[in-house]
Amino acid sequence: MLSLNSVNSISATEEEGVYVLDCNITDLNDETYDVKYCSRPTDTFGLNPTIRQWLADNPDFPIEPYVEHIPTIEEVRAAMPNLTARQLRLGLVSGGFSIVQVDAAIAAMPDGVEKENAKIEWEYATTFKRTHALIGSIGAALGLTEDQIDTMWNAAASL
Numbered sequence: 267m268l269s270l271n272s273v274n275s276i277s278a279t280e281e282e283g284v285y286v287l288d289c290n291i292t293d294l295n296d297e298t299y300d301v302k303y304c305s306r307p308t309d310t311f312g313l314n315p316t317i318r319q320w321l322a323d324n325p326d327f328p329i330e331p332y333v334e335h336i337p338t339i340e341e342v343r344a345a346m347p348n349l350t351a352r353q354l355r356l357g358l359v360s361g362g363f364s365i366v367q368v369d370a371a372i373a374a375m376p377d378g379v380e381k382e383n384a385k386i387e388w389e390y391a392t393t394f395k396r397t398h399a400l401i402g403s404i405g406a407a408l409g410l411t412e413d414q415i416d417t418m419w420n421a422a423a424s425l
Contacts, residue, residue, distance in 0.1 A: 267292065267294075267296070268291070268292065268293060268294050268312065268313055268316075269291065269292045269313075269316070270289060270290075270291055270313055270316045270317060270320060271289070271290040271291060271292060271298065272289060272290045273287055273288075273289045273320065273324075273327065274287075274288040274289060274290070274300075275287070275288045275328075275330065276288075276321075276327060276328070276329045276330065277329070277330040277332070278329055278330065278331055278332040279304075279332055280332050280334070281306075283306070283307040284304065284305065284306050284307070285304075285305050285321070285329065286302055286303070286304050286305075287302070287303045287304075287305060287317060288300070288301075288302055289301060289302075289303055289317075291303070291313060303317065305317045305318065305321070339412075340397075343396045343397050343412075343416065344395075344396070344397050346396040346416070346419055346420070346423070347423050348393045348394060348395055348396075349393065349394050349396075349419065349422055349423060350392065350393055350394075351391060351392055351393070351394070352425075353422045353423065353425045354394050354422060356422060356425045357418050357419065357421060357422025357425060358418070358422075360418075360421065360422070360425070361418045361421075363408055367408060368388065368404055368408070369388075371403075371404050371407035371408060372384045372385055372388055372404070374407065375403075383400075384400050384403070384404075387400045388400065388404075396415075396416070396419050401415065401419075402415070
């Protein structure tokens with residue numbers, strides 16, 4: 267039987283009256299476990315009516331206030347879209363760089379596994395992540411700051 271067994275904590279969200287509860291439930295398969303449950307005032311599905319009644323019956327239970335999450339630059343970069351090899355190369359050319367310059371930057375790397383991996387990535391990868399180490403090293407070799415790489419990356423995403 268579906269039931270709310272306990273509530274460990276409640277956090278407000280940016281939406282008025284919407285809460286995230288850290289609670290223990292029993293599901294329809296009679297399995298009990300801890301979950302995070304998002305409760306909306308107008309939701310009549312599943313455990314939400316029970317949760318809304320619990321909230322009404324426990325008005326003094328502490329609710330953690332909503333705190334806006336401001337993403338770090340690393341999180342922003344990780345969320346940037348992947349670029350195809352075509353987009354990356356066109357983005358470099360649009361930014362005033364030639365493919366020959368990228369090849370030269372890779373050729374100038376110290377011999378070893380990192381250089382061999384960079385060659386393989388550059389020649390054979392079909393997509394590139396903004397956070398991939400090759401992007402930072404090639405960007406630095408071309409004299410670009412991380413912010414300049416971000417700008418070029420975003421521009422290339424629409425190519």
